[in-house]
Structures are given as C-alpha cells and as structure tokens.
Amino acid sequence: MKAPEFESRVVGMHFRERDGIPAKAIVANFVPPVRLTLEREPDNQFDAYAIKVFYDNQHIGYVEASTACFLSPWLDEGHEYTCTVTDLIEQKNNLYPAIRLEPA
Numbered sequence: 001m002k003a004p005e006f007e008s009r010v011v012g013m014h015f016r017e018r019d020g021i022p023a024k025a026i027v028a029n030f031v032p033p034v035r036l037t038l039e040r041e042p043d044n045q046f047d048a049y050a051i052k053v054f055y056d057n058q059h060i061g062y063v064e065a066s067t068a069c070f071l072s073p074w075l076d077e078g079h080e081y082t083c084t085v086t087d088l089i090e091q092k093n094n095l096y097p098a099i100r101l102e103p104a
Contacts, residue, residue: 003079003103008067009089010036010053010097016060023060027088027097034085036099038063040075051075053083053099063099071101080104 016023037054044050049072051063063071063083075081080103087098 003074003081004070005103006067006071006101007086008064008071008099008101010061010085010099011064013061013096014094016058018058023058024095026055026058026060028095030085030088030097032085032087034097036060036083036085036097038075038081038083038101040072042072042076063101067101074103 013023013027034055039052039054041050041052042048047065047068049065049069051068051072052059053061053063062068071081081101082104084100085097086100089096089098
C-alpha cells in the first residue's frame with residue numbers, strides 16, 4: 001500500500017526558542033515554500049503520536065495532533081516524508097505554518 005499524503009499545520013511554537021530567538025519569530029519570516037524536517041517522538045509524555053518539526057536543526061513545533069495520529073504509524077514503519085510549508089495561516093493573533101507531508 002502506498003503511503004498517503006497529508007496536509008496539516010505546525011503547532012506548539014510558543015514554547016520553543018534557541019539562542020533567545022523564539023520559533024514564532026523564525027516562522028514569521030518564512031516565505032513558502034520552506035522545507036522542514038520531521039522526527040518522531042514516541043516517548044512524548046503528552047502524545048505518543050507526537051512528531052517534532054525542525055527548521056535549520058531547530059525544533060520549532062509539532063505536527064498537529066489530528067494529523068500526527070495518522071502519520072506516525074507510517075513513520076514508525078520506516079516511510080520517509082518530506083514536509084513543506086505551503087502557506088502561513090493567521091488565527092487568533094498567531095501565525096501557523098500550513099504544511100504538506102508527502103512520501104519521499
């Protein structure tokens with residue numbers, strides 16, 4: 001069976017920063033398309049399906065849980081995915097990267 005494609009958002013950016021630069025500030029400068037990388041986090045205490053999202057080796061957030069629960073089994077089986085920011089969505093005074101997840 002061919003691995004499916006997904007569309008989702010990156011969330012949880014409010015809690016991430018590196019060298020004093022918050023992930024939200026990094027995301028605000030994105031001009032799509034932007035390539036991101038993924039890493040499964042099965043030992044996450046809040047969500048066993050958690051998938052970390054990285055930009056330039058910085059953990060900026062997570063794949064939205066409603067998508068991660070379907071995508072994580074594919075990653076666990078060894079399928080690789082590309083993750084591309086397709087748009088930036090403003091909602092409730094926050095900016096969320098819309099992402100497309102495609103089998104590599």
